[in-house]
Amino acid sequence: IAGITQAPTSQILAAGRRMTLRCTQDMRHNAMYWYRQDLGLGLRLIHYSNTAGTTGKGEVPDGYSVSRANTDDFPLTLASAVPSQTSVYFCASSETGETGELFFGEGSRLTVL
Amino acid sequence: GQNIDQPTEMTATEGAIVQINCTYQTSGFNGLFWYQQHAGEAPTFLSYNVLDGLEEKGRFSSFLSRSKGYSYLLLKELQMKDSASYLCAPLDSNYQLIWGAGTKLIIKP
Numbered sequence: 001i002a003g004i005t006q007a008p009t010s011q012i013l014a015a016g017r018r019m020t021l022r023c024t025q026d027m028r029h030n031a032m033y034w035y036r037q038d039l040g041l042g043l044r045l046i047h048y049s050n051t052a053g054t055t056g057k058g059e060v061p062d063g064y065s066v067s068r069a070n071t072d073d074f075p076l077t078l079a080s081a082v083p084s085q086t087s088v089y090f091c092a093s094s095e096t097g098e099t100g101e102l103f104f105g106e107g108s109r110l111t112v113l
Numbered sequence: 114g115q116n117i118d119q120p121t122e123m124t125a126t127e128g129a130i131v132q133i134n135c136t137y138q139t140s141g142f143n144g145l146f147w148y149q150q151h152a153g154e155a156p157t158f159l160s161y162n163v164l165d166g167l168e169e170k171g172r173f174s175s176f177l178s179r180s181k182g183y184s185y186l187l188l189k190e191l192q193m194k195d196s197a198s199y200l201c202a203p204l205d206s207n208y209q210l211i212w213g214a215g216t217k218l219i220i221k222p
């Protein structure tokens with residue numbers, strides 16, 4: 001099935017632990033994004049990648065890191081999780097960057113205790 | 114600063130028409146997107162406006178006025194499945210999407 005796959009779909013994590021959220025797309029899109037969504041707030045961009053081998057910081061990058069070793073995969077790592085990182089995380093991709101339609105994964109619900 | 118204003122929640126009746134407004138203030142402007150998000154699901158693309166005027170796509174239409182910093186999404190012949198949040202997102206001068214918090218639309222029979 002074409003699209004974006006995120007894993008895990010849900011996770012409870014102790015503060016201070018390291019966590020990697022996985023994101024894989026099979027649409028050969030150049031651009032990929034990580035957003036977090038919190039109640040009452042709009043989606044906020046964490047990191048993005050316009051093409052394999054490059055990454056950039058979004059609006060709320062602190063505490064997160066990403067890599068883009070190939071076109072398909074764009075993992076998001078929390079080096080040392082804190083409770084304020086409790087959120088729903090969405091990975092997205094676009095063929096033409098942010099001027100084009102974004103395709104979202106189903107989301108990863110992360111709770112940091 | 115950059116700001117998006119949408120109503121938090123709206124209620125409408127099945128079969129009726131509803132208009133969801135969005136006003137925005139951004140550093141530059143390169144178009145505006147509307148996305149639909151059902152509860153517990155991912156957002157999905159509805160429309161993109163870059164020029165002033167109305168874009169119609171089936172039961173959904175989206176309007177843009179760049180001079181007024183204003184857009185609306187018009188939903189006709191409402192169905193129960195239209196119950197969802199509708200996200201307004203303009204593109205700023207750096208081609209970054211600025212997302213509104215969304216309007217939760219409740220459809221009643």
